[in-house]
Amino acid sequence: MPAYKDLSREELEAQKKELELEFEKVKQKNLKLDMSRGKPSTEQLNLSMGMMDVLRSDSDLVCEEGVDCRNYGVLDGIRETKQLLADMMEVPKDNIVIFGNSSLNIMYDTVARSMTHGVMGSTPWMKLDKVKFLCPVPGYDRHFTITEHFGIEMVNVPMTPEGPDMDLVEKLVAEDASIKGIWCVPKYSNPQGITYSDETVHRFAWLRPAAEDFRIYWDNAYGIHHLYEDKHDYLIEILMECKKAGNPDMVYKFASTSKISFPGSGISAIAASDANLAEIRKQMKVQTIGHDKVNQLRHARFFKDISGMVQHMHKHADIMRPKFEAVLDTLERELGGLEIGSWIAPRGGYFISFDAMEGCAKAIVAKAKEAGLVMTDAGATYPYGKDPKDSNIRIAPSYPTLEELKTATEIFVLSVKLVSIEKLLEDI
């Protein structure tokens, strides 16, 4: 099949008729499929069930520093869990603070604290007329929701295959002191699966922002979430790079075990410079007596060490890989050469990002829904839910079974074809 744009009106009409018949047939099946959220599958959850037996009523629940994990005490995380998550985040264990079950919650708290107390002595952002964040797009909707919630103006920065457009980032942060942060998912990015290149990370570390309280929000959510054992993306460690560049305080790094052990019942952490962590602990001490140490201990004893965690991630990869391949195969087979959409085959993470023809994303998602397939809302990958080109759609292959996923992707490509033809017919 040649590219759709090269077809005549008649050819398009004929093709449309054929696809509509196919679509009607699928609709009649009354399917209920969901490719909308990055949820691990039941099979993946089962991988961590051993965690339930690690701590028992006859277990010693005293952690390495000699504290009974069942009682109050230890504000910022027990030693063995700090070591595990520090290794996971590739930072020294003194540069990590363990929180509760959600790294999103840490990011929220970090922005909230900056609003009310500023950053290391700067003016509280609530007292400023204007605060802005840079948002590489497409990006993660929940990041954008936090900044929107606090009335922070979001400025789009286009993603490239190397990461955010660094010429633009450098220019904007250097000239505008109201820019206080940038949201980054630097490895296997949400939704594109892009890993920032060495040069991009280097340029991040060497930023010279006008605002002294500018911080890089480095959400390394998929740091060890590879799809292949032999083909990994590598990401330069940002804390060390910032330190080398004389910018040790410029970055907050976030991560969690949500997609390693159990989403919602995992462990999260922030890594940052000593000065940043001192400020974070100061707030933390007001906010809580401490997070769930029993669960911290459960994680440390289950994974034992980073090597154990890496082995565990291979099992996740074995489940995820065929799903990603199924989606990518169908996209390639059904849409390859039609020039009505593009995508990237990622080597890790939780998503495949699809770029439809301009002005088609919303219609495609609506079309898929007609046939019982729920996709992430079109626009969700952009601040304020507004994709200026109405083009990007996030595909989340993790949760459905392989069978469901094949059907879901068939519906998706059918929807893409139909909406694209309609668009082309309009424009002829």
Added chain:
Amino acid sequence: MPAYKDLSREELEAQKKELELEFEKVKQKNLKLDMSRGKPSTEQLNLSMGMMDVLRSDSDLVCEEGVDCRNYGVLDGIRETKQLLADMMEVPKDNIVIFGNSSLNIMYDTVARSMTHGVMGSTPWMKLDKVKFLCPVPGYDRHFTITEHFGIEMVNVPMTPEGPDMDLVEKLVAEDASIKGIWCVPKYSNPQGITYSDETVHRFAWLRPAAEDFRIYWDNAYGIHHLYEDKHDYLIEILMECKKAGNPDMVYKFASTSKISFPGSGISAIAASDANLAEIRKQMKVQTIGHDKVNQLRHARFFKDISGMVQHMHKHADIMRPKFEAVLDTLERELGGLEIGSWIAPRGGYFISFDAMEGCAKAIVAKAKEAGLVMTDAGATYPYGKDPKDSNIRIAPSYPTLEELKTATEIFVLSVKLVSIEKLLEDI
């Protein structure tokens, strides 16, 4: 022994000499004792060890609403845990939202949200020149730390045996619109063990504050933490009382299982009106995908229902009661009639509050420390750590063993006597 104030200088000097000898003897023992924090003892923690076996690798982790607790989903708490904590908090289960492991964290978030977003549409407190909270004193230091952290001015309100001085509370909230809240521990209060009388709760519900965004912060931390099975304090349920008074939105109620299951690994909750909870959920949705449902399920299955939880609390009471009695017996035996201090025998909670002669509390705590006994810092029960009379000392009998506690209380009364005599000698 007659009251110290009726002794002559010579009698006081003689008494002092004797006590000093005794004190030197104790000092020589190089003891290390701690009556400073309301931590459950190891024996109490052991009561909940069965919780470790409730969920196992072969358990079904699906909750009542059919959700797999191991995955994302269910923002505000699973049904069975809502029911359990709603019963514990004596509110309908629709008026409760479950959070993470710390009710202090909920209180912090509640104040933080009011700072940045106001309360149900009111001006964010950060945008106001002055925000004040009423603080019944003596009270809980961690409450005061939260308001201090946000630059909220704290106004002392004296406690009476019935609760806070309601004449003063009514007057202040009616005339000063900058008063936005009041911190309350209404049952077995921290540190006095006072339960607010029916009339006090009624008057709270009928407050007519000048500020529409005034809220009662009702920290019912010790709602079921009785010392006796047959002698309970009873507290009128504040949500219903506020509803009856036409003030349904005026109260936030907080509680947790920290001193029921495991401190730091329990479950916390907020109870409030539909309108308040709608606002809370709106924020919560930005802050997190959800709290730890596995731990929620663990609690629900371990306690089964409120009756199971009440039975469990009897076991705590059996451990706590002799400790409280040991302290109270020693206070009575050693200080009774001396008129150098007063205290209340509580029927629940975690503390005994001791009021020394004016100007003696700091010196007593320092004296006790000389002999190896750590007490809560004098002043900690007041905002800004400033007890205007330097009189109140909080005694926390829960953590030490009964033996340790007896020795600790001996050191304490010895310190009280010595410091009081020195004070009296100064004033003669």
